[in-house]
Amino acid sequence: MNLENFDIAKIDYEKIFVEYVIPWGTKALFALLIFFIGSIVAKWVVSLIGKALGRSKMDDMLIKFLKNILRWVLMLIVLVAALDQLGVDTTSFIALLGAAGLAVGLALKDSLQNFASGVMLIMFRPFKTGDFVEAGGTKGIVEEIRIFSTQMRTPDNCEVIVPNGDIFTNAITNYSARDTRRIDLVIGVGYDDDLKKTKEVLEQVLAAEERILEEPETFLAVGELGASSVDFFVRPWVNASDYFATKCALLENIKVALDDAGISIPFPQMDVHFDPPAEKSA
16 A cells, blocks of 8 residues: 555544444453353352252362352353354364363373362262361361362461372371270380289279270270380270370379389380400500
């Protein structure tokens, strides 16, 4: 085009406005409306379904997980609807999205493993919100299971995010799964001490502890003749919530009671002997 002969006055602004600005502006406006209204509706639907699941007494952890999945699915539908309003070929877009998803999936296989593990954790439910567990190399209280990870709170009140893959592919110890737990103590006394008296002292300490359950019955017996001590196996049962406090109290009370009774608790000792240097011959 020869710019010298170009007459700006000949531009039909009305035609451009009618044929281009108004249609594209209208499409853009409707696309924005679809996106924002769709986002609000999606949020409302997720909230509504969450309340319905909550009334069904479903586990909170499962509800949060399902709500996260539903939120992502609905937002993807809203995005596709907004792009379709703009005139974007959504069929090609979905195909492109699928191809990109495959490429991303291959690149992020660890993340997909965490996602699949999260689904399996929800299905098999080896623990629930509030349980104290040892999983993925971490001990703590389960607060929330997410799409890719699980949030836990350690006994010293630290927040730990553990990948779901590390949890599901390794052993899970749920300390809260049962209402009761057994305390396993090994109390060693000297070979010269009176075993009957020792057993009586231990029985008195156990009888004085109110948190110990009558059923199952407490096991108390000589369990092993060690290298330097006679070992008593002390195995009382308590409520799971009383485990740590009762264990600490028993250890302290047993030590005090044995000391008062003059019963020794052997501990490792080492005797070092020095031989005088040999005299040198003349």
